[in-house]
Amino acid sequence: xxxxxxxxxxxxxxxxxxxxxxxxxxxxxxxxxxxxxxxxxxxxxxxxxxxxxxxxxxxxxxxxxxxxxxxxxxxxxxxxxxxxxxxxxxxxxxxxxxxxxxxxxxxxxxxxxxxxxxxxxxxxxxxxxxxxxxxxxxxxxxxxxxxxxxxxxxxxxxxxxxxxxxxxxxxxxxxxxxxxxxxxxxxxxxxxxxxxxxxx
Amino acid sequence: xxxxxxxxxxxxxxxxxxxxxxxxxxxxxxxxxxxxxxxxxxxxxxxxxxxxxxxxxxxxxxxxxxxxxxxxxxxxxxxxxxxxxxxxxxxxxxxxxxxxxxxxxxxxxxxxxxxxxxxxxxxxxxxxxxxxxxxxxxxxxxxxxxxxxxxxxxxxxxxxxxxxxxxxxxxxxxxxxxxxxxxxxxxxxxxxxxxxxxxx
Numbered sequence: 001x002x003x004x005x006x007x008x009x010x011x012x013x014x015x016x017x018x019x020x021x022x023x024x025x026x027x028x029x030x031x032x033x034x035x036x037x038x039x040x041x042x043x044x045x046x047x048x049x050x051x052x053x054x055x056x057x058x059x060x061x062x063x064x065x066x067x068x069x070x071x072x073x074x075x076x077x078x079x080x081x082x083x084x085x086x087x088x089x090x091x092x093x094x095x096x097x098x099x100x101x102x103x104x105x106x107x108x109x110x111x112x113x114x115x116x117x118x119x120x121x122x123x124x125x126x127x128x129x130x131x132x133x134x135x136x137x138x139x140x141x142x143x144x145x146x147x148x149x150x151x152x153x154x155x156x157x158x159x160x161x162x163x164x165x166x167x168x169x170x171x172x173x174x175x176x177x178x179x180x181x182x183x184x185x186x187x188x189x190x191x192x193x194x195x196x197x198x199x200x
Numbered sequence: 201x202x203x204x205x206x207x208x209x210x211x212x213x214x215x216x217x218x219x220x221x222x223x224x225x226x227x228x229x230x231x232x233x234x235x236x237x238x239x240x241x242x243x244x245x246x247x248x249x250x251x252x253x254x255x256x257x258x259x260x261x262x263x264x265x266x267x268x269x270x271x272x273x274x275x276x277x278x279x280x281x282x283x284x285x286x287x288x289x290x291x292x293x294x295x296x297x298x299x300x301x302x303x304x305x306x307x308x309x310x311x312x313x314x315x316x317x318x319x320x321x322x323x324x325x326x327x328x329x330x331x332x333x334x335x336x337x338x339x340x341x342x343x344x345x346x347x348x349x350x351x352x353x354x355x356x357x358x359x360x361x362x363x364x365x366x367x368x369x370x371x372x373x374x375x376x377x378x379x380x381x382x383x384x385x386x387x388x389x390x391x392x393x394x395x396x397x398x399x400x
Contacts, residue, residue: 112319115315115319115365116316116319116320118365118369118370119312119315119316119319119369120316125369125370125371128370129370129371129372132370132372133372150373150374151374151375151378151386153372154366154372154373154374154375154376155375155386155387157362157366157370157372158359158362158363158365158366158375158387159358159359159362159390160362161361161362161365161366161370162357162358162359162360162361162362162363162365163358163362165315165318165358165361165362165365166354166357166358166361169318169319169325170318170325170328170329170332170357170361171325171329172329172332172333172353172354172357173350173354174350174351174354175351175354175355175358176354178351185399185400186351186355186399186400187355187358189393190359190390190393190394193389193390194390199385199386200385200386
């Protein structure tokens with residue numbers, strides 16, 4: 001949520017970074033007000049004052065515009081197939097390694113900003129719900145064909161959100177600076193139970 | 201962190217709610233700057249302009265003043281012995297039930313405020329680290345006499361912080377409104393592994 005109160009629309013906007021910024025601002029408003037399903041590329045583009053084709057040009061589609069508006073630096077069209085490529089009983093380990101690789105790069109700064117947004121604005125919390133259920137865990141878990149997919153999605157989210165909080169936001173040792181193998185050995189068995197194990 | 205920028209010291213302060221508020225304000229500054237160990241009751245009272253005996257009178261000691269300054273509505277002198285009273289292999293279930301009981305009362309509002317503070321101020325994050333390691337999980341886990349107590353403390357914190365995020369902040373169903381038995385059945389086996397199970 002970088003668009004501060006000082007961000008203003010200009011009368012004339014050249015095709016370029018201004019278009020991208022205007023689309024992100026418009027997307028945050030539309031996703032917040034209408035949710036992921038309710039928001040349309042057409043209305044977002046209209047609100048930004050640009051052609052709808054600019055969404056594909058700058059972001060590659062609605063789901064990637066959504067991730068960019070949350071400042072989550074992943075491309076689900078690459079990440080989801082890569083995570084599903086391998087034994088289902090090792091999915092948790094792959095998921096944790098991907099998570100650590102994505103967020104370690106920036107020292108977790110964007111994740112701290114995301115947690116702050118989510119705990120400060122109901123709109124951001126709603127967007128984060130959509131991200132969890134539609135973009136990441138929901139897609140992974142429906143591909144597994146397991147029972148109780150909604151509960152498993154929420155349980156997996158508790159473990160990954162908690163790992164993010166403790167490693168990057170609260171920065172509690174030894175998890176804050178543990179290497180990836182240590183984190184995977186400690187957490188993957190728990191996450192794997194949420195994904196594919198018996199729940200009760 | 202309720203003391204807004206509008207909060208001002210008065211020249212004369214009657215013993216009463218003003219004393220309590222002044223102590224909370226002073227405690228937040230001292231705990232943030234010096235940590236839980238470095239902050240002293242004497243210096244907090246001096247900063248608040250009141251007698252050090254007022255800390256015991258209003259809060260019952262430094263650790264309870266610390267919890268009050270974080271707006272965490274538990275008394276560890278009651279909660280910790282109650283949690284340790286029973287089979288160690290059911291500690292996770294008792295911990296989750298206590299957590300849900302404490303936060304469900306207020307609909308999680310203070311927990312949302314806590315998460316916002318922790319992700320907005322390094323001082324609050326440092327206080328939250330102290331809370332996890334000294335006040336709650338650290339005390340529980342050292343009472344268990346298990347291996348790798350620091351790692352177990354951090355792992356237990358991932359699960360409980362994540363449960364708090366998903367149930368109260370992000371409010372993702374079905375966990376947001378699941379009854380306590382359902383949450384315990386789903387999460388206690390995972391938390392129990394972090395507390396007493398084999399880690400690798």
